[in-house]
Amino acid sequence: MANDPANSTHIRSREASAGRDLVYPPAPVPLVVGVYDNHTHLEISDGITPLSVAEQLDLASSVGVRGVIQVGTDVATSRWSAEMAAREPRMLAAVAIHPNEAPELESAGTLDEGLAVIDELAGRPRVGAIGETGLDFFRTAPEGRAAQFRSFEAHIEIAKRHGLALQIHDRDAHDEVVETLLRVGAPARTVFHCFSGGAELARLCAEQGWYLSFAGPVSFKNAATLREALDVAPRSLLLVETDAPYLTPTPHRGRPNAPYLLPHTLRAMADHLQTDVAVLAAQITSNTELVYGRWDAEPVVLTDTARDPRISPAGGLA
Ligand SMILES: [Zn+2]
Numbered sequence: 001m002a003n004d005p006a007n008s009t010h011i012r013s014r015e016a017s018a019g020r021d022l023v024y025p026p027a028p029v030p031l032v033v034g035v036y037d038n039h040t041h042l043e044i045s046d047g048i049t050p051l052s053v054a055e056q057l058d059l060a061s062s063v064g065v066r067g068v069i070q071v072g073t074d075v076a077t078s079r080w081s082a083e084m085a086a087r088e089p090r091m092l093a094a095v096a097i098h099p100n101e102a103p104e105l106e107s108a109g110t111l112d113e114g115l116a117v118i119d120e121l122a123g124r125p126r127v128g129a130i131g132e133t134g135l136d137f138f139r140t141a142p143e144g145r146a147a148q149f150r151s152f153e154a155h156i157e158i159a160k161r162h163g164l165a166l167q168i169h170d171r172d173a174h175d176e177v178v179e180t181l182l183r184v185g186a187p188a189r190t191v192f193h194c195f196s197g198g199a200e201l202a203r204l205c206a207e208q209g210w211y212l213s214f215a216g217p218v219s220f221k222n223a224a225t226l227r228e229a230l231d232v233a234p235r236s237l238l239l240v241e242t243d244a245p246y247l248t249p250t251p252h253r254g255r256p257n258a259p260y261l262l263p264h265t266l267r268a269m270a271d272h273l274q275t276d277v278a279v280l281a282a283q284i285t286s287n288t289e290l291v292y293g294r295w296d297a298e299p300v301v302l303t304d305t306a307r308d309p310r311i312s313p314a315g316g317l318a
Pocket of ligand 1: 039041071132243
């Protein structure tokens with residue numbers, strides 16, 4: 001299975017690489033107060049010289065990014081995320097079937113089977129969230145939407161049953177995501193990953209107590225709408241993420257992304273809010289631990305496997 005990180009490469013699409021500078025950017029100045037990257041995909045390799053999982057986490061630690069949520073998008077990557085998190089103290093896992101995968105599983109007749117695996121993984125130690133799930137009307141045509149809704153609703157139920165946070169992927173589907181959350185009943189901790197709305201959606205999230213996780217685009221010159229959302233979002237609901245290897249923040253837009261570049265996004269947010277970076281970092285770290293729990297709340301299984309050079313974004317977990 002081309003998507004299985006356990007036996008093949010999981011590579012950012014070649015089309016997306018055309019004309020890009022594929023060298024990983026230099027590390028930013030370290031943060032004084034650390035933060036967590038609450039949404040990343042370490043299994044997807046990018047760049048001329050891909051970084052291993054251990055290299056990515058070591059680089060992150062060196063600039064004050066204390067840990068990550070490693071996010072699965074299908075059965076294979078969710079299982080990999082849960083297995084990696086179980087042995088890596090700087091990682092918690094999120095498990096789900098991505099909204100763009102759900103219609104494919106539904107047509108193959110395997111969506112229920114997939115959801116059952118997610119439900120099983122949700123009960124494992126160091127799995128801190130169900131995600132990414134939600135609705136994507138940008139990449140999925142109308143005929144796939146019924147499967148997306150069914151999958152999203154099932155993930156909401158799994159999150160509630162296991163008392164886990166929910167990470168939502170919402171692309172061009174704000175109204176329907178909100179409507180579904182209100183109709184089905186949102187989990188106590190609900191996160192809009194890579195928040196893509198404006199002030200109106202931010203106000204709605206504030207009313208509901210839903211978290212807004214900002215990624216690299218908040219630092220883009222043309223993203224005034226996102227910064228308007230940032231202005232009205234309560235600080236107590238802010239989170240920060242990379243969504244690496246995608247969405248690299250300014251000043252390295254277009255180059256490969258990794259958790260160690262998170263300080264750029266945090267600094268762009270602090271700049272815009274005209275607040276001290278350390279104060280914002282302390283607030284966001286406290287928010288992050290409220291949403292997912294502490295990274296050291298459940299012990300890792302201490303093996304050397306997390307440092308095994310064979311476990312890399314290209315090599316997968318043996
Ligand atoms: Zn993602």
